[in-house]
Each structure stands twice: as C-alpha cells, then as structure tokens.
Amino acid sequence: MQFVEDHIATAVSHDIPVWDVDPYDVEILKNPVPFYAELRERGAFVYIPRYAMLACGRFDETREVFSDWERFVSSRGVGLIDFSVAKPWRAPSIVLEVDPPYHTRTRTVIARALSPRAVSELKDSFAAEAEKLVDELLEIGEFDAVGDLSEAFPVKVFPAAVGLQEINKRALVDYGAVGFNALGPDNELRRTGWAKASEIVPWITAQCKREALLPAGFGATIYAAADAGEITEEEAGMLVRSLLSAGVDTTVTGIGNTIWCLAENPGEFEKLKADPKLARPAFEEALRYTSPVHSFCRTASLDTAVNGIAIPKDTKILCVLGSANLDERKWQRANRYEIERKPVGHLALGVGIHGCVGQNVARAEAEAVFTVIAKKVGAIELVDAPTWRPNNAIHALDSMRVRFLKH
Numbered sequence: 001m002q003f004v005e006d007h008i009a010t011a012v013s014h015d016i017p018v019w020d021v022d023p024y025d026v027e028i029l030k031n032p033v034p035f036y037a038e039l040r041e042r043g044a045f046v047y048i049p050r051y052a053m054l055a056c057g058r059f060d061e062t063r064e065v066f067s068d069w070e071r072f073v074s075s076r077g078v079g080l081i082d083f084s085v086a087k088p089w090r091a092p093s094i095v096l097e098v099d100p101p102y103h104t105r106t107r108t109v110i111a112r113a114l115s116p117r118a119v120s121e122l123k124d125s126f127a128a129e130a131e132k133l134v135d136e137l138l139e140i141g142e143f144d145a146v147g148d149l150s151e152a153f154p155v156k157v158f159p160a161a162v163g164l165q166e167i168n169k170r171a172l173v174d175y176g177a178v179g180f181n182a183l184g185p186d187n188e189l190r191r192t193g194w195a196k197a198s199e200i201v202p203w204i205t206a207q208c209k210r211e212a213l214l215p216a217g218f219g220a221t222i223y224a225a226a227d228a229g230e231i232t233e234e235e236a237g238m239l240v241r242s243l244l245s246a247g248v249d250t251t252v253t254g255i256g257n258t259i260w261c262l263a264e265n266p267g268e269f270e271k272l273k274a275d276p277k278l279a280r281p282a283f284e285e286a287l288r289y290t291s292p293v294h295s296f297c298r299t300a301s302l303d304t305a306v307n308g309i310a311i312p313k314d315t316k317i318l319c320v321l322g323s324a325n326l327d328e329r330k331w332q333r334a335n336r337y338e339i340e341r342k343p344v345g346h347l348a349l350g351v352g353i354h355g356c357v358g359q360n361v362a363r364a365e366a367e368a369v370f371t372v373i374a375k376k377v378g379a380i381e382l383v384d385a386p387t388w389r390p391n392n393a394i395h396a397l398d399s400m401r402v403r404f405l406k407h
C-alpha cells in the first residue's frame with residue numbers, strides 16, 4: 001500500500017482526467033475562482049497526482065459525495081490525513097469527524113444546545129451589540145472591516161453565548177484558522193498553524209471545562225447532557241471545543257465576505273438599504289458566492305461509483321464546495337452576487353447529516369449586523385484593494401479598509 005500526505009494512494013480509473021494542479025497553492029487560495037472554473041470544466045472528477053486524491057467541483061457530484069455518509073465517511077478525517085492510517089494533530093472532533101451511530105448521539109446534544117429557541121433568545125442582545133458597534137464605526141468613518149467589524153462582532157457575542165467568562169480575541173479567531181489549515185497538506189500554512197497551536201490550545205482547552213463556563217449558555221446545555229448521562233464529562237468538553245473550533249472563524253469569514261460583496265456591488269447594497277429584511281438573504285447569497293469553507297474531504301468506505309465514474313475504496317476526495325456553489329449547471333448567472341436570489345440548497349453550510357449545526361447562530365449574527373448596516377450606513381466604500389488570507393479550507397479576507405458613510 002502506498003501513502004501520500006498520510007492517506008492511501010488508490011489506483012483510480014484511467015478514465016478520470018489527470019490534472020497536475022495544486023489546489024493549496026497560495027495564489028489559488030487567495031483567488032480561487034479561475035481554479036473552480038477549470039475544475040468544473042475538466043470533468044466531474046479530476047485526479048490530482050501530487051496529492052493522490054480525487055477532486056470534484058460540479059454541484060451534483062459534490063453534493064452526492066458530501067452528503068452520502070455511508071459511502072463517503074467523515075470518520076477518516078475531513079482533511080487530507082486519513083485517520084485510519086495516520087494520527088491527527090489533535091483528538092478528532094466527536095461530531096464533525098465521526099459517523100453514525102456515534103455521530104447521532106453527539107449531534108443530538110449539540111443541536112439541542114444550538115436549538116432555534118436557544119438562538120432566538122439571543123436575538124435582542126445580538127441586535128443591541130450590532131447597533132453599538134456600527135454606531136462606533138460610523139463615528140470612526142474609516143476602519144479595517146476584518147479586524148474592527150467581522151472579527152469584532154462574533155468575538156463579542158459568540159463566546160458570551162457559549163458561556164465563556166474570559167475572552168481572548170486572537171486565540172479564538174486563530175484557533176479556527178489553525179484547525180482549518182490542519183485539513184490541508186503538509187505545507188507552510190499547516191506548519192505555521194501547528195507552531196501557533198502550542199500557545200492557543202492550552203487556553204482553549206481550559207475554556208472548555210465546566211468550571212470555566214457560566215451556568216447559562218450553549219456550554220451549560222452541553223454539560224447538562226453529561227449530568228443526564230447522555231454523554232460523558234470528557235465528551236461535553238469535546239463538544240464545547242467543537243463550538244469554539246467551528247463557530248468563530250467561520251462566522252467572521254461569512255460576515256467579512258458579505259461586506260466585501262456589498263462593497264463591490266453598490267447596486268445590491270442599495271436594494272438592502274431599501275429593504276433591510278434582505279439582510280439574511282444578502283448573507284445567504286454571500287455564502288453561496290464566496291463559500292467561506294471552500295473545501296473539505298471525504299474518504300470512500302467501499303468501491304463505488306458516482307455518475308458512472310468508478311471510485312475505489314479508501315480514495316480521498318476533495319469536495320470543492322466553492323466551485324459547486326458557482327456551478328452554472330445549477331445556478332443562473334452563477335458568477336453574480338444577487339441578494340434577491342434565494343440560493344436554496346447551496347453547499348456553503350454543508351448538506352445531510354453533517355450540515356452545519358451552528359447555522360442558526362451564524363444567520364442570527366449576520367442578520368443583526370446587516371439589518372443595522374442597512375438602516376444606518378449610506379454607502380460602503382473600499383479605501384484600497386482588500387487582501388485575502390490564504391487558508392487550506394477557509395476563503396477569508398485578511399484586511400479590507402473601508403469607509404462607512406452615514407445615511
């Protein structure tokens with residue numbers, strides 16, 4: 001058996017086009033749209049020799065692989081490393097990186113903590129915080145929309161909703177980025193992330209413990225499940241860790257990317273101002289258009305086929321969500337940002353049993369921010385060209401200086 005990037009190099013069919021591309025090339029990560037287009041153009045699947053993996057980027061096939069948990073498992077890792085043959089950098093997530101029946105048990109607990117009811121109770125406080133922040137930014141006028149807005153808002157409201165008593169903005173944002181970089185190959189991004197991990201992980205681990213959490217919040221609901229015997233105390237800590245891994249950097253990216261979309265498309269921003277109820281759809285369309293999680297993997301658990309294409313057991317498959325969300329086969333005017341589109345079924349939040357369990361929280365945060373922006377901001381001007389922060393799984397801005405003009 002041959003291994004590449006800590007997974008099994010399977011003998012895939014000669015019919016699958018071979019493409020000697022590096023999806024983790026920094027230039028592609030910063031500007032992935034041409035890569036997405038070529039990936040779709042070359043075929044339903046391509047074989048990427050340097051990583052001995054398949055990649056898919058057309059909507060139908062990507063959706064099929066990403067959602068069929070029996071044929072394409074998550075328990076062997078959603079990055080390049082196959083946990084059945086190599087050790088991950090940290091203990092795997094007990095919700096994202098497991099399959100049923102174990103997944104069903106942990107997912108039930110985390111879904112309860114993040115239930116629509118629990119999230120709706122936070123709406124007023126999210127709206128108040130969003131208003132305070134946007135008022136401050138309007139006074140400042142010119143600022144970095146990444147650090148001062150898209151990071152500042154989730155870091156203000158989300159850890160408090162979990163029940164954290166101590167806030168360390170950098171550690172919270174960077175922890176997500178380190179985890180997402182770990183999903184890629186052994187490249188500079190993954191290595192730099194791991195070098196940071198030794199500082200961040202002890203702090204995060206301490207925050208996941210029962211005694212670090214307030215008696216109310218998502219974390220407390222998870223520990224209540226431990227008290228009821230549904231999960232162990234250790235599993236409760238692991239689920240709180242999942243919230244901190246998956247709930248900060250993703251939302252930061254989703255909010256930042258939406259501001260970018262609105263700044264780049266002033267006509268769409270005018271529509272939002274005219275009808276602030278479009279706050280949610282504007283966010284949803286930005287998720288489709290920019291895919292904050294650009295790609296995650298699955299591993300074939302058996303010899304199978306997708307759309308008539310044979311996929312051998314053990315094959316790692318890169319599911320390029322960012323490409324599927326721009327597939328012209330699925331979306332009309334796919335390469336345009338249109339806030340009235342209603343992009344039902346986009347893959348930015350996943351699909352099937354692993355579909356984002358925190359999506360209500362992400363939407364509630366975004367709705368709070370973009371409703372107040374719609375009501376109070378007259379125009380969003382880019383001061384200079386935004387820069388993107390390459391990450392092996394996340395498509396995020398690094399900095400974006402903007403000016404908010406008052407109504």
Ligand code: HEM
Nearest residue numbers: 095096246247250251254292348349350354356357358362
């Ligand atoms: C815009 C923001 C967000 C995006 C783009 C996003 C994206 C995703 C995606 C694509 C998946 C599917 C992963 C897979 O199938 O392998 C997922 C799952 C997950 N997300 Fe989110 N997410 C966001 C916000 C959040 C928030 C706020 C939380 C926590 C409150 C969260 C917690 C999770 C967890 C725990 C899972 C694993 C669920 C499972 O495996 O059953 N996410 N997310």
